[in-house]
Amino acid sequence: MISSIRLFFFGTGGSWPTPQRNTMSVGVRINDEAILFDCGESAQTALMKSSLSLMKIRKIFITHFHGDHFLGLPGLIQTMSFYGRTDPLEIYGPIGASSVLGNLLSIGYYSLNFEIRIEELKGNSSVDFGDYSVAYAEASHTVPALSYSLIEKDYAKLDESKIERLKVPRRLLEKIRKEGSAQVNGNAINLEDISAGVRKGRKVSYSGDTRRAKNLLDLFKDSSVLIHESTGEKSNEEKVTSYGHSTGKDAAIQAKDSNSRKLILVHFSPRYNDIKPIVDEAKSVFQNVIAAEELMELEVNIND
Ligand SMILES: [Zn+2]
Numbered sequence: 001m002i003s004s005i006r007l008f009f010f011g012t013g014g015s016w017p018t019p020q021r022n023t024m025s026v027g028v029r030i031n032d033e034a035i036l037f038d039c040g041e042s043a044q045t046a047l048m049k050s051s052l053s054l055m056k057i058r059k060i061f062i063t064h065f066h067g068d069h070f071l072g073l074p075g076l077i078q079t080m081s082f083y084g085r086t087d088p089l090e091i092y093g094p095i096g097a098s099s100v101l102g103n104l105l106s107i108g109y110y111s112l113n114f115e116i117r118i119e120e121l122k123g124n125s126s127v128d129f130g131d132y133s134v135a136y137a138e139a140s141h142t143v144p145a146l147s148y149s150l151i152e153k154d155y156a157k158l159d160e161s162k163i164e165r166l167k168v169p170r171r172l173l174e175k176i177r178k179e180g181s182a183q184v185n186g187n188a189i190n191l192e193d194i195s196a197g198v199r200k201g202r203k204v205s206y207s208g209d210t211r212r213a214k215n216l217l218d219l220f221k222d223s224s225v226l227i228h229e230s231t232g233e234k235s236n237e238e239k240v241t242s243y244g245h246s247t248g249k250d251a252a253i254q255a256k257d258s259n260s261r262k263l264i265l266v267h268f269s270p271r272y273n274d275i276k277p278i279v280d281e282a283k284s285v286f287q288n289v290i291a292a293e294e295l296m297e298l299e300v301n302i303n304d
């Protein structure tokens with residue numbers, strides 16, 4: 001069961017790092033485990049300033065192989081090695097992941113005491129991790145790129161009075177939740193017998209780099225939080241779209257049309273000293289908008 005989902009913004013800028021913003025990286029802590037979406041250049045130093053331990057990172061999902069989304073990987077991995085990591089690390093990415101990462105991770109002289117498993121994801125599908133899954137779909141960028149959604153599984157709520165009346169031992173509750181039934185004193189107790197309805201799972205979606213694309217609405221549907229790129233605003237719209245990006249308004253339309261509940265804007269072009277015009281145009285379309293700040297943290301609540 002997942003009790004806590006917390007987001008960490010380690011890099012919120014697009015294209016190249018500036019003194020104000022690192023390039024893209026978003027951490028998610030799920031109970032005691034952590035995953036990263038993208039790993040821009042300074043992700044590891046941002047991680048060290050946060051309460052998220054880099055040793056807890058089990059999985060990294062790369063959206064695409066533009067430098068602002070993955071160049072932090074070799075440094076992070078070498079630090080993990082210095083820290084004495086032995087747990088395997090899984091890295092997921094779009095087509096090309098094996099060759100790009102294979103080359104990248106063989107740079108320089110260092111030794112690794114842990115296994116790195118690289119998996120290329122194609123098309124639209126999802127990977128199951130037990131209490132949650134990560135779904136993905138092809139984004140509309142200038143190179144092969146994916147958008148992701150972390151989806152917590154729906155969770156059966158239990159009725160204490162029914163549990164008591166049927167004398168179901170507490171040690172069997174998780175088994176009944178997972179498997180649907182268990183034997184209690186020779187009788188089968190089914191989940192329906194002790195259920196108090198379903199708690200809908202939380203969902204966190206991350207666009208990576210993309211133009212506004214209709215096919216992503218399915219992936220983003222009903223997100224608790226949609227983290228969406230917003231490289232520019234309407235005065236630069238033509239350029240933004242031609243480079244495979246979204247404006248603040250595009251991001252807001254995606255949030256609205258996917259019935260997402262909260263929109264967090266990221267990947268601001270370093271050409272903007274002031275991101276207010278990007279945020280304002282998003283707010284004109286969708287109310288619940290936050291502009292991500294470096295090292296911002298946010299708990300994803302059950303009712304978000
Ligand atoms: Zn980018």
Ligand SMILES: [Zn+2]
Binds near residue numbers: 064066141209
């Ligand atoms: Zn890109």
